[in-house]
Amino acid sequence: MPSGNIVIGTIGSDAHMIGAWVLQKALVGAGFNVTFLGAVVPQEEFVHAAIETDADAILVSSMYGMGILDCEGLREKCIEAGLKDILLYAGGNVAAPLELDRNWPEIEKRFKAMGFDRVYRNTVTPAEVVAALKSDLRLEG
């Protein structure tokens, strides 16, 4: 049974909080229990918060172009911490801008290979993310 608990924050050395902040508002509005970790959050802190809150999903935001570097190894840490089935989403400017424009399929592939379930560009709407979460967690409506 999914708990409907979500952990969200901005990963790595990135101080841009706004994307994750807007999304957490939307998630709360959609009925999820959200733990918002703010910005400059290390991988370990995402994992620890997910254990404590028995979360179904970790959503990481990255706006400064180093998303791939910051997200590497997160799935492995989740496995070690007993969260092998947890959903992992990433979103924002997850790679350098030129790469985002020209090479999106390649970037998507890299995130999938790192064990992420979904990755979004910064043009995604909160409604899309809410719908994806509900579908992945098989929650009604």
Next chain:
Amino acid sequence: MDVRLLIDFGSTYTKILAVDLEREVVLGRAQALTTVASDITIGLREAYEALLAGGSIDERCIRGRHASSSAAGGLKIAAIGLVPALTLEAARRAALGAGAKVVCAHGFEIDETVVAQVQAAACDIVLLCGGTDGGDKAVILHNARMLAASALACPILVAGNRVVANEVKAILEAKGKSALVTSNVLPRLDSVEVEPVQAQIRELFISRITEAKGLARARAFVDGEIVPTPKATLQAAALLADGTEGERGIGSLVIVEIGGATTNIHSVSAQEPSDPQTLVRGLPEPRVKRTVEGDLGIRYNAPTIYSLLGEQYCRARLQEIHPAGEGRPVDLEAHVQALSTNVGYVPHSPFEHAIDAMLAESATAVAMQRHAGTLREEYSVVGKVRVQHGRNLLEVGNLIGTGGIFKYGPHAERILRAARFSAQKPWSLMPKAPQAFVDAEYFLYGIGLLADRFPAAALRIARKYLRPVRLDG
């Protein structure tokens, strides 16, 4: 005179080195074939008599006998963890740092095939890890049940998720296994804790394994406990680098130890990124680290190195090392095969020395590349970002060669050059400009055996006898 005998029960030879702690000199040495299969004291006695026959030692002045051993296969450990880069890596490090050989390493859920491999490896200890404290429970419980159902007879050391440690122990004991619990090698995602595991491994080595390996009879001759030989070398490495009260060490170092079957790299170095902007990935690196390459050695594994390099490359290297050649056609492959069966072979001609040097420099290059960390570049909004994995040895101050070839071989400099940073492989973080030394006495293990009891004298003896060599020019 305060004479100490430093004994090493090696896989082939039992070596004795005599030092005088008062004058801080090496008095003599002797060796005999290791006789572990029949009675280890036969070879020991033979070496001892040869040492006394040398005439430089007064038996009445012998105040202590200390020993290490890698006889009967050394200390063999099978490491089992969950994620290969996390608990399995932590388990491997713990075992290697305790002086063990990691004979197999497996992550995730193990199955019958893996259990069969663990059994076939005839290990002395299974190190069972998995999960951070409070983390994953399912995998270590599954692996415990698989091991419990097997025919394994060796002790199983449990160092995984604390929350299920007792349950794991109960599963193993219910099927008659000998299980011991110690604290987790990876209690949190960002901290590796090897000391409690290593203390338990040491305890097991003393209480059960020396007995099982036929070393018990030697204990009557030896003061204190016998330690695994690689552990002794690691102790020497740490003492040499860090020094002791009132006696400064030589600072960060790398020791290249080339054997017949394996190549060991020991390094002592504070872990810093290659520059402040570099991102460091992976588990935090320890200050003292050892890695072992079980496929690289210049006797037993000579054919492995030869086939790795290929005949053409080998001939070209030999041409460079010893341009005069042997004066007759040499079947390299046959020579290398012969080396693998005659593990005590000492080269007779300059050309044969060149072959040894070629094998040793290749073993060094590959082993160092596996030991040292790597640097790669990624592109981001702010431009290039450098990402470092593993150990940065670029600024390491000292490089020491040890092993038989550094004692008898004329090509020490050439071999050690292969351990340095190379512009052809700029991503491999090997030492750029180390001061090089050769362990011409082949006594580093002995320095390690003295390190606990007489650190200052041991350090001064080491500094006195390590021979500096120049790598440039």
